[in-house]
Amino acid sequence: MNVLGIETSCDETxxxxxSDNELKTNLISSQDFHKDFGGVVPELSSRAHLQILMPLIKxxxxxxxxxxxxxxxxxxxxxxxxxxxxLVGLTFAKSLAYSLKxxxxxxxxxxxxxxxxxxxTEKPEFPYxxxxxxxxxxxxxxxxxxxxxxxxGTTIDDAAGEAFDKVSKLIGLGYPGGPKIQSIAESYQSDxxxxxxxxxxxxxxxxxxxxxxxxxxxxxxxxxxxEQIPAGDLPMIAASFQASVVKALVNNVRKAIERFHVSSISxxxxxAANKLLGNELELLAHKFNKKLVIPSNEFCGDNAAMIAYRxxxxxxxxxxxxxxxNAYPGLSDNTFIKPFLQ
Ligand code: KG4
Ligand code: ZN
Numbered sequence: 658m659n660v661l662g663i664e665t666s667c668d669e670t671x672x673x674x675x676s677d678n679e680l681k682t683n684l685i686s687s688q689d690f691h692k693d694f695g696g697v698v699p700e701l702s703s704r705a706h707l708q709i710l711m712p713l714i715k716x717x718x719x720x721x722x723x724x725x726x727x728x729x730x731x732x733x734x735x736x737x738x739x740x741x742x743x744l745v746g747l748t749f750a751k752s753l754a755y756s757l758k759x760x761x762x763x764x765x766x767x768x769x770x771x772x773x774x775x776x777x778t779e780k781p782e783f784p785y786x787x788x789x790x791x792x793x794x795x796x797x798x799x800x801x802x803x804x805x806x807x808x809x810g811t812t813i814d815d816a817a818g819e820a821f822d823k824v825s826k827l828i829g830l831g832y833p834g835g836p837k838i839q840s841i842a843e844s845y846q847s848d849x850x851x852x853x854x855x856x857x858x859x860x861x862x863x864x865x866x867x868x869x870x871x872x873x874x875x876x877x878x879x880x881x882x883x884e885q886i887p888a889g890d891l892p893m894i895a896a897s898f899q900a901s902v903v904k905a906l907v908n909n910v911r912k913a914i915e916r917f918h919v920s921s922i923s924x925x926x927x928x929a930a931n932k933l934l935g936n937e938l939e940l941l942a943h944k945f946n947k948k949l950v951i952p953s954n955e956f957c958g959d960n961a962a963m964i965a966y967r968x969x970x971x972x973x974x975x976x977x978x979x980x981x982x983n984a985y986p987g988l989s990d991n992t993f994i995k996p997f998l999q
Contacts, residue, residue, distance in 0.1 A: 660965045662733070663746040663750050664746065666959060669960070670705070671959060671964075688701070729759060732761070733763060734769065736766065743985075764964045764971070771800060771806065777953065781923040785800050786917070787925060789925055790924070791816060795906075803974070810909060818927050821838055821899075823869050825837050829884070833927075835928055838898065854901055875894070
C-alpha cells in the first residue's frame with residue numbers, strides 16, 4: 658500500500674510517501690521569503706505552493722523509487738489553515754485521485770499533529786496527554802484512542818507560537834519568532850524578568866496576550882521603544898518571555914497529570930521544537946513516571962508525513978470521502994473527531 662501525503666496549510670509545502678506502513682520520504686520546502694514581511698502573506702504563500710508542489714511530488718516519488726501509478730491512496734490537509742494555501746494542496750490531491758481513480762482522504766491538520774508522535778520509534782501509549790502548540794493553536798487534550806479525544810483546555814487569545822512570533826517581531830528579531838527567541842535566549846544564564854503568567858477562568862485554558870503586553874510595557878518603561886533596546890539586553894528579554902510561556906504550558910500539563918490517568922505525554926506542533934519546553938516536560942514526565950514523546954524537529958513543524966499517517970489510519974478504519982470535499986480555514990469548521998472541539 659503506497660500512500661501520498663500533501664500538506665500546504667501555511668508556509669511549508671510538504672510531500673510524504675508511506676509505503677507498506679513505512680515512511681519512505683518526507684520532503685519539506687519552507688517559504689523563507691515571508692520573513693521580509695514579518696509574517697506569512699497568504700497570497701504569496703498560495704503562489705509559492707503552486708510553484709513548488711509538482712516538482713516536490715516528482716522528487717518524493719523518485720526518492721522513494723515509486724511511480725505515480727503505484728500510488729494507492731492520496732491524502733491532503735483540508736484545514737485548518739490559510740484557505741488559498743489549503744486549496745492548492747487539496748485541489749491537487751483531489752484531481753490526482755480523480756485521474757488515477759484512487760481513493761482520496763482529507764485530513765485535519767491538527768489531528769495530523771496530535772498523532773505525529775506515532776511517526777517516532779518510541780510511540781505514545783493511550784490514553785495520552787497531548788499538548789498541541791503551534792502557530793495557530795494551543796490545545797491540551799487527552800487522547801484516548803484513534804477516534805476519542807477529550808479537550809481539557811485551549812488558549813483564550815493568542816496561540817503559543819503566535820506569542821513567540823509577535824514578541825520576536827516586537828523586539829526586532831523577526832519571523833519565525835520561536836527559533837529566533839530560543840536561539841538568542843540560549844546565551845542568557847542570569848536573572849529573569851518576572852513577566853506574569855495568566856490565570857484563566859477555566860483551569861486548563863491558556864492566555865498569552867497579557868504576557869505580550871507585559872513585554873511591551875517593560876520595553877516602553879525601560880527603553881522608550883523597541884528600537885532603543887541595547888543589543889546586550891535582548892537575550893534577557895527573550896529568555897524571560899520564553900520562560901514565562903514554558904511555565905504557563907508546563908503548569909497546566911502538571912495539573913492534568915495530577916488529575917487524570919494517562920500513560921504517556923506527547924508534545925506536538927511547531928513549538929514542540931522548543932528545547933526549554935522539551936526539557937521541562939522531560940523533568941515532569943520523569944517525576945510522574947510517564948513516557949514522554951516529542952517528535953523530532955522534522956515532524957514537530959508542518960509536514961506531510963503526519964498527514965499521510967493520519968490519512969492512512971482513517972482509510973484503514975473504512976472511511977470514504979467524495980471529491981466534492983472542501984477546504985476549511987477554522988478548526989471548528991470540520992473535523993473527523995468532534996469531541997475535542999467541545
Ligand atoms: O506547527 P507549525 O509549524 O505551524 C502551524 O501549524 O502553525 O508551528 C509554527 C510555529 C511558529 O509560531 C513558530 O514560531 C513556532 O512554531 N516555533 C517555535 C520553535 N520552532 C517553531 N516556537 C518556540 N520555539 C521553537 N524552537
Ligand atoms: Zn501545524
